[in-house]
Amino acid sequence: MINRILALLIRYKNISFGSFPRLLSIFYWPTVQILFWGYFTNFFMSNESFGIWSALNIILSAVVLWDVLFRGQLGLTMSFFEELWSRNLPNLFITPLKDIEMVYGLILISFIRTLIGITPAVFFANYFFDFHLFELGLYLIFLFLNLIIFGWSIGFIVSGLVLRYGQAFEELAWAIIFIILPFSCVYYPLDSLPNIVQDIALFLPTVHIFETMRFILIENKIVSHNVFIIIFLNLFYLILSILFFLRMIFVARKRGLLFNQGE
């Protein structure tokens, strides 16, 4: 009996610790939870003047918008993973389909999936909590588009890594969004973070997007400087991620990886 249990233990140990992304996810989750809730509590403790409804409105707006990013990224990576899981990549890549056309296809399906996914959430928030995301007005479209674009950037990086390094990196598809969550200042402002972390967080477009969201909801204004930073960072990351994804397809062809993918 002990031998059999030991065999299982070794097997699960190999599966759990066998790859860097899996190992990272084991260590990372508890830390992320502590950091996230710590910063969140700090912010609300130091802003007691905040009415509960104002706070709720900010939180719900953040929840819905954060989900746009999550859906955008998942919509892209899951569509690509479907091809991998079904061992369909060779069929795809022997058609006249160009690599860049695949990029366009993934972007479009992610956009559609996100719209479908997010609409009921907005409806329920509106119906049950009398929460009006549309108070953000036209800015909502701007924030929505920029979040989904950043979702695509992350999606292309994850898809490229999985294509190149195999399924061990699939965990990243679920985890990566939560890795950047504490540094994205979704539910608390940038100055809640320690100074050194702030300097790094500024490179994330999500920080500027959620700062802008809070500013609109509290001050009913937008900082034009922030708008330019958001657009610049997003375009930079999107171009970089697409180039990375295309490069990984090139490398996969060179290393014969397109044939060896699948469940």
Added chain:
Amino acid sequence: MPKTSIRTNNLSKTYDNKTVVSNVSINLPYGGIFGVLGKNGAGKTTFLAMLMGLITPSEGEIFIFDKSLKFHKYEILKNINFQSPYVDLPKKITVMENLIFYARLYDVKNKKKKILQLSEDLFIKDFLNNIYGTLSSGQKTRVNLCKALLNDPKLLLLDEPTASLDVSTSEFIRKYIRNFQKKNNSTILITSHDLEEIEKLCSHIILLEKGKIKFDGKKNELFKQNKSSSLKDIFLKDDK
């Protein structure tokens, strides 16, 4: 009509200092069924994948229908198709949805008509609306063959087309392939472990051993050279 269907010049593939295909030069005329034989690890699948642009060669050149694959890839790919038991279609959607998708990629005219015609020929019409993942392996093979024929390929690459199929389905597939070739005068390149299959279908054989060409010519010449009357004998003799 192009003079050659496939021409390779010193084609090689090396992974991390391990050569899988080494200096393979072939020149196959347009039209006919050709067999690529070799034991496990001989480089058959890598060779086939290079012909479709799925694997980039380390060295050498590939010409399909007299055009360089490197420079005319997408033009060439319109006229190629491929089937392998190791490559599948998305399992969660219906057979029809899968076939329509590929018909779109190949820009097939009258998509539905073409699919219905092929599905009748291949006896898959009854389960066109079934979820692909629920099909048996014999049914999947016929659906994959249907996918591979959607664009009336001038060059059809088949990687073990009858692997793990029962005798009657295998015979049906072989017959269909032979008829398709005759009707379209296309070129079909088959790799298979089933030596009898290659013997029945192919007049020309390329024998690969450790990534190198051991023989490239008419089937009868191979028999003559080895003083054997079957491929099985040649392979068994080699093992001794």
